[in-house]
Amino acid sequence: MPRVSRIEQQRQDLLPIVARAFSELGLHRATTAELARRCGVRENILYRLWDDKKAMYLAAIRYVYDSTIHIWLQQATKKSDEFSLADVLEYESQHLGEFGHYRILFTGLSELDDPDIRHALARMYQDFHAFIKRQLDQSRSTSGAKGELNSSLAAWALIGLGTISTIARETGCLSPRGRRRLIKEGGRYLAGVAEK
Amino acid sequence: MPRVSRIEQQRQDLLPIVARAFSELGLHRATTAELARRCGVRENILYRLWDDKKAMYLAAIRYVYDSTIHIWLQQATKKSDEFSLADVLEYESQHLGEFGHYRILFTGLSELDDPDIRHALARMYQDFHAFIKRQLDQSRSTSGAKGELNSSLAAWALIGLGTISTIARETGCLSPRGRRRLIKEGGRYLAGVAEK
């Protein structure tokens, strides 16, 4: 037999580059030519890895979720073995959207008529929500605090806080200082966790 | 002198149709041909009213802000002469995004590299924020309540709440019932206003 296929490996190698391109440029302006250029390959190579441009975008959405959760887990368990929501809030207040990944969602939100894109986004938001809610429940049970807002609603509101923070950052309609306060104070208020 | 120009009038007549098209289809899929079709005119008519497609979109953004504020004021002063934030929250929990206008923002958020679009969105968010903060300050001063979160941060968080609610609605990742609770309970918690 001849050479073994490296397609799966190449997909994994190029996905971060593709995801970043979608985040920076949006679905429309991230042309296949531009994606190929950034990846250092020709267009048809990309079409050997994914069926079409939409498949590239859907893969990028998933990548954003995976890498964000990865970073959060890393941050939250840095000081101790236990996950700390406060540490995540602290981290996000400093670095929110640093990788620009969140912007990939905005471009999808204007393509919701496509069922595949809608489902991919819905699943992603639900996964984020489930993750945050779980951490909320955990941190509330250990601290004994009981938020005034139930953890599910609080988790949604926290996602909303992150979203508007990103929007404010990207549009420049809120100072970096104000944005940090928003994430930190707003986040703690919503999470209902005790001050550190 | 021959006929008097009706251009300004026609702009006002067609703007709601144009705005709705952008909201429903997004910037990209709302082609000039489709815009003209919905308006019942030919494309070059639109180009006599606006310089280019971007100008149509920018006008639509402004229209969304104006009409939203208009509806809010109507709702909030329906029962009494005084503006009531609680009534707006109640209204939004029922009708949020009913006109689909909010989606016009998402498409702009993936075009932030364009300075005109970025500035238009930034100004819009700041105007919304200023409006909500003002109402918060007013309702807190009359009720005597003092929120734990300062009114500026609370206003941003409320916008975030509205944004994530719309996203949840459009993607279908939260039930209508859950969404209503989110707006109502989350909104009241953030506003720090007394229960009715």
Add this chain to the structure above:
DNA sequence: TCTTTAAGTAAGTAATCACTTACATGCGCC
């Protein structure tokens, strides 16, 4: 009635872009 110009019609155009096709190259096992 005649002139002027706003308002509308119809067709076209240059550019862009997702996606394809045809072909060259070289790795790795027989």
Add this chain to the structure above:
DNA sequence: GGCGCATGTAAGTGATTACTTACTTAAAGA
């Protein structure tokens, strides 16, 4: 070595789309 297939290059193509141009119609004041 030589065969088979993964990998790469280069060019093209049909469809879409923002925007234009050339022309017709008709309103209204002189």
